[in-house]
Amino acid sequence: MIDNYNDFKKFITNLDYKPSLLLHACCAPCSSHTLMVLKDYFKITIFYSNDNIYPESEYLKRLDEIESFVKKISNDINVIYDKYNEEDYNNAVKGLEHLGERTKRCYECYKLRLEKTAIKAKELNYDYFTTTLSISPYKVEKWINEIGYMLEDKYNVKYLFSDFKKEAGYVDSINLSKEYGLYRQDYCGCKYSIKERDERIERTKKENNS
Secondary structure, X not given: OOOOXXXXXXXXXXXXXXXXXXXXXXXXXXXHHHHHHHOOXXXXXXXXXXXXXXXXXXXXXXXXXXXXHHHHHOOOOEEEEOOOOHHHHHHHOOOOOOOOOOXXXXXXXXXXXXXXXXXXXXXXXXXXXXXXXXXXXXOOHHHHHHHHHHHHHHHOOEEOXXXXXXXXXXXXXXHHHHHXXXXXXXXXXXXXXXXXXXXHHHHHXXXXXX
């Protein structure tokens, strides 16, 4: 089991064939650097499954952006997606709504999306599955990988270690977003992160005016 980025890089660079990979993606900016790291080593299909995103119009906007970006960088990467189901997210975080970012609420959100990805990878016979989520400094990569390996055991489909913020991955994703003119949202995606964003903005305004 790979548990660090150096071993991950050794693993992918020593592959003697191109395994198929179902890559869960949350948005185009997070996909950008991740795809640059992986596309030479795997036959990639992006799986857009993000019931946490609110509202549905935002879900569709981020999906359109991913599809547009992929067409710009490769003819070999496909995008598939889930039908939006906000109720699945609401059920996953029930009782945790009051918690903030990087809490149990987010853990359950990661789990929901990764489990749907593992199930789809098993169904479609992919060699591996993983996610772009770990590129964000606001996400807990330890939890993401813990969940990934748990699902590997549960569904008998290999999980690929994920910590794409390494090698300045997040900074590179910002630069790639500028290069390709990608839409970069100012909140994680869920209705609770919108509220938290608005509260941060309000606090900043008060501090600047004090």
